[in-house]
Amino acid sequence: MKPAPFAYVRAQSVEHALDVLAEHGDDALVLAGGQSLVPMLNLRLVQPAVVLDINALRGLAAIDTDPASGALRIGTLVRHREIASHQTVAARAPLLHDAAPWIAHPAVRHRGTLGGSLALADPAAEWPACAVALDATIRLASRDGGERSVPASAFFQGLYQSERRADELLVGCDFAPPGDDAVFSFRELARRHGDYAAVGLALSARGRPGAWTAMRVVFFGVGDTPVQASACAAALIAGVDFPEAQARLEGELDPRPDLWFSAQAKRHLAVHLLREAWRDLGNPMAGE
Amino acid sequence: MQDIELELNGQRVRLAVSRREHLADALRQRCGLTGTHLGCEHGVCGACTVRVDGAAVRGCLMLAVQADGARVRTIEGEGDDPVMRALQDAFVERNALQCGYCTPGFLLTAAELIALDPDPSRESIRAYLSGNLCRCTGYQAIVDAVELAARRLREAPSTDGRAR
Numbered sequence: 485m486k487p488a489p490f491a492y493v494r495a496q497s498v499e500h501a502l503d504v505l506a507e508h509g510d511d512a513l514v515l516a517g518g519q520s521l522v523p524m525l526n527l528r529l530v531q532p533a534v535v536l537d538i539n540a541l542r543g544l545a546a547i548d549t550d551p552a553s554g555a556l557r558i559g560t561l562v563r564h565r566e567i568a569s570h571q572t573v574a575a576r577a578p579l580l581h582d583a584a585p586w587i588a589h590p591a592v593r594h595r596g597t598l599g600g601s602l603a604l605a606d607p608a609a610e611w612p613a614c615a616v617a618l619d620a621t622i623r624l625a626s627r628d629g630g631e632r633s634v635p636a637s638a639f640f641q642g643l644y645q646s647e648r649r650a651d652e653l654l655v656g657c658d659f660a661p662p663g664d665d666a667v668f669s670f671r672e673l674a675r676r677h678g679d680y681a682a683v684g685l686a687l688s689a690r691g692r693p694g695a696w697t698a699m700r701v702v703f704f705g706v707g708d709t710p711v712q713a714s715a716c717a718a719a720l721i722a723g724v725d726f727p728e729a730q731a732r733l734e735g736e737l738d739p740r741p742d743l744w745f746s747a748q749a750k751r752h753l754a755v756h757l758l759r760e761a762w763r764d765l766g767n768p769m770a771g772e
Numbered sequence: 773m774q775d776i777e778l779e780l781n782g783q784r785v786r787l788a789v790s791r792r793e794h795l796a797d798a799l800r801q802r803c804g805l806t807g808t809h810l811g812c813e814h815g816v817c818g819a820c821t822v823r824v825d826g827a828a829v830r831g832c833l834m835l836a837v838q839a840d841g842a843r844v845r846t847i848e849g850e851g852d853d854p855v856m857r858a859l860q861d862a863f864v865e866r867n868a869l870q871c872g873y874c875t876p877g878f879l880l881t882a883a884e885l886i887a888l889d890p891d892p893s894r895e896s897i898r899a900y901l902s903g904n905l906c907r908c909t910g911y912q913a914i915v916d917a918v919e920l921a922a923r924r925l926r927e928a929p930s931t932d933g934r935a936r
Contacts (some may be wrong), residue, residue: 485813492774492791492837522833525813535791537838562906565827589903591881592815594827595834640810677902 487525491534501538501653502627508534509650515539516561516600519592531584536566544599544655547572555658556714560599565590567598574714577619577659579668579686583610586587586670602639603710605646608680611673612640613704614710617653617668617686624652631655635668640709664698665690665697669761673753675744682745683707692769696721706739713737726762726769729756775841781805782847784936789836796820796831798839799846807847807876811905818904821877828884855883858921868917870908877904882918890926892913894919 494502504512512534515521526532545561547570557574567573601611604619605730615636622639627629630733639647648654672684684704692696699721701713716733737749773788783916789798799805811817813832820831823845850856859879869875885892885900
């Protein structure tokens, strides 16, 4: 249960970090909060030549506003605890505020970071699904390519696979201002509070009951990436009855079973979460 | 090896640590602070909980080299703290430990909860302690003890906090 030997580099600046990544590529792993990386090191699931610690890069730990777009800009090193308690996040990205307490346990939230979670691309994690539901923009930087932006919906490619190249550092994530009529719901089911989700749901919508104009219904813990239930969302916008939307959802989800839940159980729980989220949005349910 | 300097239980210390060594190992093996226990070493059990810059963290999920410049407190450094004293007394009274392996982690986590919320509900105690595993007690007695300590601290805020 001890890591294999590695070279430890404490990045002194973003440029320094990008140099290290340009030089070592896949052989270097970035240490942000370490709440997934260090267990993987301890278990020797990964044995990198270089561990690049970016925790000294305080410029990547800020929550501020992008002057050009007005987007809420969260630096890669912002920790889960700060997202949970930050007033600006609560006002401008309430979905993140609602989701943060669901991430693991307090001691893990004190260290774990937004950027680390996004870069890891764990399909059962909360932040990737929230980023997709909010149509967030993930910012990547490299020494040779400068900075580029990738929509969250295109970022997550597969199980622990993302659009990030080995020489790129995920520097932050931008969340566009929500519209005046934007509403959100975050729901999760786990066997024990703080465990990885059996199934979770991050939902964002615009409009009002009976007149929805846009909706993103994003499940996590059910596939290799966050899963957008697009047919279900389209049905809900079109104003179909809930059982019809439920049927669409059941048709488009193909959950991967885990140690405790079969695919069938996960599909059942996903429908349950959708029903709760639909209520959260203020929609009347038949028979109530 | 790499030299690090940290404030450990109020004292400045300088240590030479291996780069791949986690903080809990450094505390136990280089500083002799064996109150920090190692259970799973992958972040599941919470036995290695310590406070770093004021926040409870997993000692096994932080490299020792990352503690350079940090303030670290272990269970050994909390003996004079009135909240810790009240928690320890309540744990003894309510039989909230049997083998004691998980206890330092529970105490540090519970102390943090009481600092954040002096009047926690049983439900919030359970939620806050959900990242600490105990294989002996079944948790009921631990929740009882935290509830009792919090109540005593609320009722006697002007004393030194010692449970009476």
